[in-house]
Amino acid sequence: MVAACQVAPVLGDVEGNLARATGAIRSAAAQGADIVVLPELVTTGYVFTDAEELRPYAESVQGPALRAFATVAAELDVIVIGGFAESDESQRLRNSAFVVDATGVRAVYRKAHLWDNEVNIFVPGDELPPVIDSLFGRIAVVLCYDIEFPEWTRTAALRGADLLCVPTNWPATAVPPGERPEEVLHAQAAALANRMFVAVCDRVGQERGVHWAGGSAVIAPNGYPLALAEAGGAEQTLLSVCDLALARDKASNTHNDALRDRRPALYGLLTAPARQTALS
Amino acid sequence: MVAACQVAPVLGDVEGNLARATGAIRSAAAQGADIVVLPELVTTGYVFTDAEELRPYAESVQGPALRAFATVAAELDVIVIGGFAESDESQRLRNSAFVVDATGVRAVYRKAHLWDNEVNIFVPGDELPPVIDSLFGRIAVVLCYDIEFPEWTRTAALRGADLLCVPTNWPATAVPPGERPEEVLHAQAAALANRMFVAVCDRVGQERGVHWAGGSAVIAPNGYPLALAEAGGAEQTLLSVCDLALARDKASNTHNDALRDRRPALYGLLTAPARQTALS
Numbered sequence: 001m002v003a004a005c006q007v008a009p010v011l012g013d014v015e016g017n018l019a020r021a022t023g024a025i026r027s028a029a030a031q032g033a034d035i036v037v038l039p040e041l042v043t044t045g046y047v048f049t050d051a052e053e054l055r056p057y058a059e060s061v062q063g064p065a066l067r068a069f070a071t072v073a074a075e076l077d078v079i080v081i082g083g084f085a086e087s088d089e090s091q092r093l094r095n096s097a098f099v100v101d102a103t104g105v106r107a108v109y110r111k112a113h114l115w116d117n118e119v120n121i122f123v124p125g126d127e128l129p130p131v132i133d134s135l136f137g138r139i140a141v142v143l144c145y146d147i148e149f150p151e152w153t154r155t156a157a158l159r160g161a162d163l164l165c166v167p168t169n170w171p172a173t174a175v176p177p178g179e180r181p182e183e184v185l186h187a188q189a190a191a192l193a194n195r196m197f198v199a200v201c202d203r204v205g206q207e208r209g210v211h212w213a214g215g216s217a218v219i220a221p222n223g224y225p226l227a228l229a230e231a232g233g234a235e236q237t238l239l240s241v242c243d244l245a246l247a248r249d250k251a252s253n254t255h256n257d258a259l260r261d262r263r264p265a266l267y268g269l270l271t272a273p274a275r276q277t278a279l280s
Numbered sequence: 281m282v283a284a285c286q287v288a289p290v291l292g293d294v295e296g297n298l299a300r301a302t303g304a305i306r307s308a309a310a311q312g313a314d315i316v317v318l319p320e321l322v323t324t325g326y327v328f329t330d331a332e333e334l335r336p337y338a339e340s341v342q343g344p345a346l347r348a349f350a351t352v353a354a355e356l357d358v359i360v361i362g363g364f365a366e367s368d369e370s371q372r373l374r375n376s377a378f379v380v381d382a383t384g385v386r387a388v389y390r391k392a393h394l395w396d397n398e399v400n401i402f403v404p405g406d407e408l409p410p411v412i413d414s415l416f417g418r419i420a421v422v423l424c425y426d427i428e429f430p431e432w433t434r435t436a437a438l439r440g441a442d443l444l445c446v447p448t449n450w451p452a453t454a455v456p457p458g459e460r461p462e463e464v465l466h467a468q469a470a471a472l473a474n475r476m477f478v479a480v481c482d483r484v485g486q487e488r489g490v491h492w493a494g495g496s497a498v499i500a501p502n503g504y505p506l507a508l509a510e511a512g513g514a515e516q517t518l519l520s521v522c523d524l525a526l527a528r529d530k531a532s533n534t535h536n537d538a539l540r541d542r543r544p545a546l547y548g549l550l551t552a553p554a555r556q557t558a559l560s
Contacts, residue, residue, distance in 0.1 A: 113543065117535065126546065149541075151550055154430065155550070182502075185465075188465055192465055254396075255394075255396050261425075263404075263429075266408065266435075267431045267550050268551055269438055270434060271544045274543075
């Protein structure tokens with residue numbers, strides 16, 4: 001069972017945020033969760049002004065935050081995926097995600113596509129999303145704005161991801177009546193195009209005037225939601241039964257397969273150097 | 281104004297289908313349409329058993345079907361996009377799309393990703409989707425199953441498409457209550473990821489036991505629908521005001537841009553030779 005724990009971190013309150021997050025993990029595990037997804041930057045909050053303000057709260061992979069998550073993962077025998085502010089081996093700040101399980105830290109991912117003021121705080125990652133094996137299936141992770149790039153989610157699927165976890169802090173935008181937040185649409189798109197499960201864990205609350213969308217969602221490989229956060233922005237945990245083995249079947253019929261039908265020899269433009277939009 | 285004319289072609293009735301299609305174009309133009317999108321294979325119908333059965337109905341780009349569409353486009357001063365069964369310069373069968381306007385045939389596109397039994401009938405195209413300039417903006421075209429490949433729709437956006445037209449014959453699949461057909465989700469995803477308009481024109485009716493989804497849709501660059509076909513599978517025309525210039529703005533904020541924020545140097549896996557899913 002996959003859980004998305006949509007909590008409300010408090011800016012700069014690392015100790016309190018860790019308590020909130022581990023409390024949510026315990027609650028989800030008690031309800032049967034095997035894989036627990038937390039929001040982006042769950043230990044620190046998000047709306048820091050600049051790198052200097054964030055730096056005191058950033059930690060290395062060996063720091064107390066990931067040790068605490070690994071401890072609770074071992075105690076409960078769950079896999080936990082979430083976001084943290086990383087100070088890397090060169091003391092550069094990274095908007096990172098972790099995957100921990102009973103054996104410790106399985107992977108760290110550094111966000112490759114930075115959002116808004118993040119460009120003034122973090123150094124972007126240059127590595128593909130990790131895809132790690134587990135008892136339940138293969139788990140990949142990207143962060144928030146990354147999911148707007150179908151190229152990126154595809155690289156996870158091509159490397160075998162059955163479940164893509166997306167720790168997120170999605171600023172609330174106008175959503176037309178009857179529609180879903182943008183992040184949910186991106187998650188549905190990633191799931192459908194790649195026939196994989198996608199679990200977005202957003203946050204709620206507000207910081208310095210920023211309100212979050214609270215658009216957590218668990219999406220099936222057919223692109224339709226298994227669970228969606230209720231509107232209103234309250235803390236809540238989504239719990240969905242996800243048989244990750246279903247994501248191994250990419251076939252639509254006897255002739256078609258979502259990955260094998262790609263035409264990679266025709267996709268060269270996607271790797272051409274960035275430039276302004278053609279012609280404009 | 282963009283129109284999607286969701287008509288019901290009859291298998292093998294080229295003359296009748298042309299009459300139906302040109303009638304729909306006239307009606308759309310009378311309501312103010314500047315750009316009219318028709319379904320895939322609108323002149324022939326879809327469910328042919330094999331190449332031999334389809335061959336008598338296939339035409340060259342110089343054939344009577346495209347001449348008829350060009351004539352009505354010139355008479356009404358509209359741009360028409362639709363699908364036809366093409367016999368190419370080597371008499372190979374292609375599942376193709378045309379773009380015609382008052383000046384004649386502007387582009388022909390050959391479907392690159394073939395669906396189901398199409399692999400036994402057509403030769404897939406090897407060229408990128410065309411992007412043609414017009415008084416209203418830049419218009420690109422792909423066909424039906426192509427839209428399941430975000431790589432492919434991205435190539436159109438990277439080459440400047442403001443409006444992606446998608447002539448479609450989408451076999452009906454189970455849609456959960458309150459959800460939209462898969463084709464609509466793919467269209468929303470392509471629009472949102474690329475901040476462009478997307479107009480899907482599906483068909484209705486049935487042929488040899490196949491029912492179509494009738495999921496025509498016009499989607500705004502924010503990923504939300506401007507117009508959706510009513511459920512029930514009736515012939516209908518969607519009409520949407522689309523200011524294609526809005527698709528030139530790819531910015532989310534002062535730091536972010538949907539195309540410039542791509543990390544093409546990291547996307548090399550997308551062009552690697554096709555293979556089985558990793559690890560499976």
